[in-house]
Amino acid sequence: MKKDILTTVGVKFALNVDGAGLSSFKSGGRLSLVFYPETEKQVVSLVGVLRNTHIGFRILGGGTNTLIPDGGYDGIAVCLKYFKGIRLADADETGENHRLNIEKVKENVENAEKTPIENRKFDAGILRENVEESTESVEKNAGISRESVEKNGETLRKNTVISRKNIAKSTEKDGKSIETLRKNAGISRENEKFNAERAKKYGFIAADAGVSLPKLSAFALENSLSGLEFLGGIPGTVGGGVYMNAGAYGGEIGRVLEFCDVLEVGSGRVIRLKNGESEFSYRSSVFQRRVGEYVVLRAYFALECGDAAKIKDKMNEFKKRRAESQPKEPGLGSVFKRIDGVIPAILIDKAGLKGYNIGGAAVSDKHAGFIINSRGASSSDFIALKERIKAVVYEKYGIKLVEEIEILE
Numbered sequence: 001m002k003k004d005i006l007t008t009v010g011v012k013f014a015l016n017v018d019g020a021g022l023s024s025f026k027s028g029g030r031l032s033l034v035f036y037p038e039t040e041k042q043v044v045s046l047v048g049v050l051r052n053t054h055i056g057f058r059i060l061g062g063g064t065n066t067l068i069p070d071g072g073y074d075g076i077a078v079c080l081k082y083f084k085g086i087r088l089a090d091a092d093e094t095g096e097n098h099r100l101n102i103e104k105v106k107e108n109v110e111n112a113e114k115t116p117i118e119n120r121k122f123d124a125g126i127l128r129e130n131v132e133e134s135t136e137s138v139e140k141n142a143g144i145s146r147e148s149v150e151k152n153g154e155t156l157r158k159n160t161v162i163s164r165k166n167i168a169k170s171t172e173k174d175g176k177s178i179e180t181l182r183k184n185a186g187i188s189r190e191n192e193k194f195n196a197e198r199a200k201k202y203g204f205i206a207a208d209a210g211v212s213l214p215k216l217s218a219f220a221l222e223n224s225l226s227g228l229e230f231l232g233g234i235p236g237t238v239g240g241g242v243y244m245n246a247g248a249y250g251g252e253i254g255r256v257l258e259f260c261d262v263l264e265v266g267s268g269r270v271i272r273l274k275n276g277e278s279e280f281s282y283r284s285s286v287f288q289r290r291v292g293e294y295v296v297l298r299a300y301f302a303l304e305c306g307d308a309a310k311i312k313d314k315m316n317e318f319k320k321r322r323a324e325s326q327p328k329e330p331g332l333g334s335v336f337k338r339i340d341g342v343i344p345a346i347l348i349d350k351a352g353l354k355g356y357n358i359g360g361a362a363v364s365d366k367h368a369g370f371i372i373n374s375r376g377a378s379s380s381d382f383i384a385l386k387e388r389i390k391a392v393v394y395e396k397y398g399i400k401l402v403e404e405i406e407i408l409e
């Protein structure tokens with residue numbers, strides 16, 4: 001089954017891949033098959049083939065939030081780190097929906113303005129035809145009976161009145177719908193103006209799923225766009241960042257993302273989800289809640305035009321703070337999520353677990369929220385240590401820690 005897939009999809013792949021190379025904790029067994037698509041087309045066709053052959057798969061970005069078990073992974077992994085186009089997008093592109101609306105409205109107005117006259121002509125034509133037909137039948141019947149002539153005349157008059165009423169009604173209706181369409185056109189023109197104003201104040205970046213978050217942040221700086229400074233030190237990819245709603249120093253992906261293009265795995269369609277439809281909340285998104293249903297293909301960010309020197313200062317400030325507070329050894333960042341504002345690192349530190357280790361995995365001395373790979377740790381060491389931390393914190397504070405990191409299973 002897998003062999004067939006390898007030959008049909010034409011996407012780069014590797015067999016029996018060392019998990020340590022795919023996770024920033026640098027541990028784990030082997031993955032039997034990893035695909036590395038490089039374009040949207042490749043992602044869509046690969047996922048289509050997997051879906052049609054009922055083969056499950058897991059997406060990997062930079063692996064900076066993912067632990068690979070020591071037993072490896074026997075399913076199919078699709079690693080998106082080489083799908084990494086990045087460019088400036090123009091306001092028109094990001095306002096595509098508005099543009100489509102405008103075109104549709106224009107077309108509707110034109111049609112509606114044409115249609116009533118045609119309809120009326122058509123109605124009048126039918127009316128004339130009716131009159132002609134009726135007159136003819138009156139003439140035919142004239143010899144038979146004067147009474148029936150009168151009756152036909154009466155019917156003819158009635159038909160004429162009904163037809164006139166219908167014409168009046170449809171003219172009124174057409175008038176109303178033209179008015180609605182004109183109103184809509186007005187709203188769309190307003191939207192167009194709004195977009196033009198936005199284009200002056202904002203810049204837009206379109207980044208494919210595999211673009212690294214630091215690269216995205218640097219690209220924004222190169223273009224003097226402000227809003228992504230906080231991403232400079234988060235080592236994941238755009239896809240993983242959107243899935244996790246990654247954030248730091250008060251910034252969050254969900255606050256700067258305009259919309260994203262995603263592949264709906266079930267239908268094979270590429271759809272555009274607006275920010276609200278991605279349902280971002282603290283380190284969470286719809287993609288996490290409905291895992292396996294979507295592949296994030298590309299994210300569009302709306303960023304304020306700013307001053308490059310100020311943007312750089314802010315990035316340097318965040319970099320400095322990170323270097324002072326976070327370990328350099330391999331790890332997966334914060335292992336646990338905050339719960340109702342409670343910071344796990346503080347609890348872990350207070351519980352006296354800083355520096356505590358199991359095998360090669362240790363609670364960082366610098367930041368108690370991080371488990372580091374201090375000396376050849378296995379993934380089992382990591383898992384045992386995280387479970388130990390959870391047990392101790394629960395015992396001491398009655399708080400159940402929840403993992404931010406994921407395990408590829």
Ligand SMILES: Cc1cc2nc3c(=O)[nH]c(=O)nc-3n(C[C@H](O)[C@H](O)[C@H](O)COP(=O)(O)OP(=O)(O)OC[C@H]3O[C@@H](n4cnc5c(N)ncnc54)[C@H](O)[C@@H]3O)c2cc1C
Nearest residue numbers: 059061062063064065066236237239240241246247296333
């Ligand atoms: C040193 C260090 C510091 C860190 N600091 C921070 C920090 O300050 N703030 C923060 O939020 N995080 C931080 N992290 C964690 C991590 O970098 C983020 O969670 C990041 O968003 C993960 O991205 P990734 O591409 O590596 O995801 P991966 O680990 O590859 O994947 C994580 C999840 O996302 C899913 N996924 C990935 N790409 C896609 C896609 N295209 N479509 C659908 N699903 C996808 C995967 O299936 C998986 O379930 C840190 C990590 C490290 C190692």
